[in-house]
Amino acid sequence: MTDTTPLPASLPISEQTVLVTGGGRGVGTHLVRAFAQQGARVIINYRSSHAAATALAAELEVEHGAGRVIALEADVTDREAVDRIVADATAHFGTEITTVVSNALPAFSFNGDDRPKAADIGWDDVAAQFEGTVRGALNTVQAVLPGMRARGFGRVITVGTNLFQHPVVPYHDYTAAKAALLSLTRTLAHDLGPDGITVNMISGGLLRTTDASAATPDAVFEYIAAASPLRRVTTPREFADAALFFASEWSRAVTGQNLVVDGGLVNN
Template sequence: MQDRVVLVTGASRGIGKAIAKNFGKKQAMVIVNYLKSEDLAEQVVKEIEDEGGHALALQADVTQASEVNGMVKAILDNLGTIDVVVNNALHHYTFNPKTRKTAWELEWEDYQGQIDGSLKGTFNLCKAVLPQMKRQGYGRIINMVTNLMDFPVVPYHDYTTAKAAVLGYSRNLAKELGPFGITVNCVAPGLTYPTDSSRETQEDVREILIRLTPMGRLALPEDIAGAVAFLASKEAGFITGQCLRVDGGLTMT
């Protein structure tokens, strides 16, 4: 990954932070995108640089096309390329079975918020980077989804529906972009702990998932980062349109 320019959205904390730091260790030039947490994003940059890597924090709301276009233009003006995009940002969600809305409590606005955060954000960034990736005949797009699509152990309806839409979008992109040397894949984490979103997942639910998981534990952010790095690597150059489940074998498809 040396000298590759990698843009990771929602990279100021949690899984996004782990992904960004892992790319930094591999000597990529990492763009740490954030929405509001400038201090946290700059801390990620510092941690990458302290380990000998290179990084830059850039603010943009991925649900706003104008902000995404501005961010991509700034990257291209200064670095000349974008080689890898990781669509990790999402509308805030808390995985708490006791506070989730049931099917009969949800309104369309609940779905729309998650669709905007996951699908619209992914769409905006892909559309912004595709002209450059097509020109250079190379690109890696990795979109974050969820293993809840396969095994909704807790029915987080709005979140899971939005992520399923991202998977469908990604496979259509993979079909159309293959001739340009661009791969598009998804990573579907299991419950990843600790992250801000998973902190409210109750202990009994975590224990149930651990018992059901062949590897006998929950995912760590670093587990997800490793899968993303693989899909961005030259070794994965002939893999596209796929969804890699990173959940210790909880879902087997």
């Protein structure tokens, strides 16, 4: 007997309009490149990386066609600023944003020797991470939600970490905020599923190398490589590839999940 149950809504990546927050630097640039290479329209959101973001947009427009990539400034903790770039992007592309990669990261350096320790970390450190990570993601999702609901389709991808499963270095503020983001990812998935919107997280380990991991000693990278089944450290490009899966039609029945992309270091 043929199954006549209708499939959930899907849209090829080449027809998606993708907002990457924090797309002007670090792993964000790899996320932007991955979607542009698949033919998506891409918005590079940045806060302070104007020169890098605009240069990346110009480069990708040469490679993939004029009008396909735009760089827009906004602090994702400012809801009015996020609403503005969503409106500007919608006007620029003539279509709603279908896909969000919530990647923006508050200022942070993965330097275990210089991290705030349990006895002296201040709440301001923790609050800053929650503000940028959780509030930024919520602002972004809420800003694009009307357009996604109107289409009956949406893909939200949050960026987490494997540190709350395997705190090889106890970054208290960063890890707590990312754990809260996973909780938000799962509750949003439950709430938005009936609208045809999936919400998933990709969690990397330490990536070699991004702006945030530039201060990481080689010994830490060597330890992670030795402890991982693949015997190497995951690259930012490999991490970005996983985001393509969650945006693709192949994941249309997957939501509320956390995919750990770290070469097998953490098994959950």
